Amino acid sequence: MNNLLTKDEANLCLDILEKVYPDAKCELEHDSPFELLVATILSAQCTDVRVNKVTSEMFKKYNKPQDFANMDILFLEDLIKECGLFRNKAKNIKATSKVLLEDFGGEVPKTIKELMTLPGVGRKTANVVASTCFGVPAIAVDTHVFRVSNRIGFVDEKNVSNTEKALQKVIPKERWTKAHHLFIFHGRRTCFARNPNCETCEINHICKYYGDK
Numbered sequence: 001m002n003n004l005l006t007k008d009e010a011n012l013c014l015d016i017l018e019k020v021y022p023d024a025k026c027e028l029e030h031d032s033p034f035e036l037l038v039a040t041i042l043s044a045q046c047t048d049v050r051v052n053k054v055t056s057e058m059f060k061k062y063n064k065p066q067d068f069a070n071m072d073i074l075f076l077e078d079l080i081k082e083c084g085l086f087r088n089k090a091k092n093i094k095a096t097s098k099v100l101l102e103d104f105g106g107e108v109p110k111t112i113k114e115l116m117t118l119p120g121v122g123r124k125t126a127n128v129v130a131s132t133c134f135g136v137p138a139i140a141v142d143t144h145v146f147r148v149s150n151r152i153g154f155v156d157e158k159n160v161s162n163t164e165k166a167l168q169k170v171i172p173k174e175r176w177t178k179a180h181h182l183f184i185f186h187g188r189r190t191c192f193a194r195n196p197n198c199e200t201c202e203i204n205h206i207c208k209y210y211g212d213k
């Protein structure tokens with residue numbers, strides 16, 4: 001347990017990261033909950049930059065469930081092929097659009113539980129959409145959140161599911177969503193998977209990984 005941050009240290013760490021990344025937010029561009037839902041499905045094993053490139057063109061013409069529900073699957077695959085895993089993603093976007101029209105009046109549901117009933121929408125995607133679009137406190141654990149939060153010492157967990165639960169215990173609920181964005185920003189800009197910039201990192205005096213070096 002002594003390899004974990006105290007709650008005070010966790011809050012201090014988030015205070016510092018908030019100063020370092022005052023603009024930390026969702027980097028998937030979107031103008032509606034449905035656009036973010038589609039963008040998040042597309043972001044699996046793909047960079048946000050590439051997703052934004054694809055959606056910036058696609059959403060000009062197609063950005064509602066009605067547009068995708070009956071779209072020719074090969075046409076949809078072609079629209080999103082640059083994002084990788086395009087067959088599966090196309091199938092899920094189409095199926096999710098149909099469910100939204102049939103069961104939710106064409107609107108994206110606001111709760112994590114309902115979002116997770118949509119085809120291809122797992123807990124991470126549901127957390128991203130619910131927290132970003134509807135203000136539901138949530139910590140979506142992606143590869144950056146998992147790596148950075150475990151390194152710093154917020155948690156000491158071996159998998160994503162346990163990491164989310166442990167983070168919820170050490171971080172006050174009102175900071176969950178912001179913490180998610182801060183970990184991602186830090187993971188993309190400083191705490192890289194390989195060769196993190198520990199020497200210049202603003203939280204190296206708190207970080208357990210650095211302390212153990």
Ligand code: SF4
Nearest residue numbers: 191196198201207210
């Ligand atoms: S000190 Fe290194 S390992 Fe720790 S948060 Fe900073 S970059 Fe990541």
